[in-house]
Amino acid sequence: MAYEQIPDFTFIGQDSNLVTNATFSGKAYVADFFFTSCPTICPIMTRNMLKIYERFQDSTQLLLLSHTIDPKRDTVGRLHQYAHNLGVSSDKWFFVTGNKDDIYEIADDYFNVVIEDPTLPAGFDHSGRLVLVDPQKHIRAYCQGTDSVAVEKFMEDIETLLDEI
DSSP: OOOOBOOOOEEEETTSOEEEGGGGTTOEEEEEEEOTTOSSSHHHHHHHHHHHHHHTTTOSSEEEEEEESOTTTOOHHHHHHHHHHHTOOTTTEEEEEOOHHHHHHHHHHTTOOEEEOTTSTTSEEEOOEEEEEOTTSBEEEEEETTOHHHHHHHHHHHHHHHHHO
């Protein structure tokens, strides 16, 4: 089966470090798109990503990657504080920012919709997908990040992939 492949990328992580494809070399990862001031779906997605983080915290084969869709406001410092407030390890869960066009372009590769929309309360419209990427940069599964039942099934997909690695 041919799976969609994620192109090369370079972003800046919450510790001011470069986060690239090489960061995930030989590992699977779960990716999402969010912003720290989101009043709607992001807090729910983050809680579900935190469940994934906690369940696979001891796995050396799985990392997490959250891209901000609001790079103007979500500075490296703000992302660092966000990660700190969640109590997560910065070598396990990467919160990244970068050039807005690059972020929005790669969102398409992850089958996520990201649109700036000033008519919305938060100024953005985006899908809440969580996406599982294998060590060869292929998308292997995804789910709606706001649906706890779907996230439970998604964690089974993660287990299946990790057993293959």
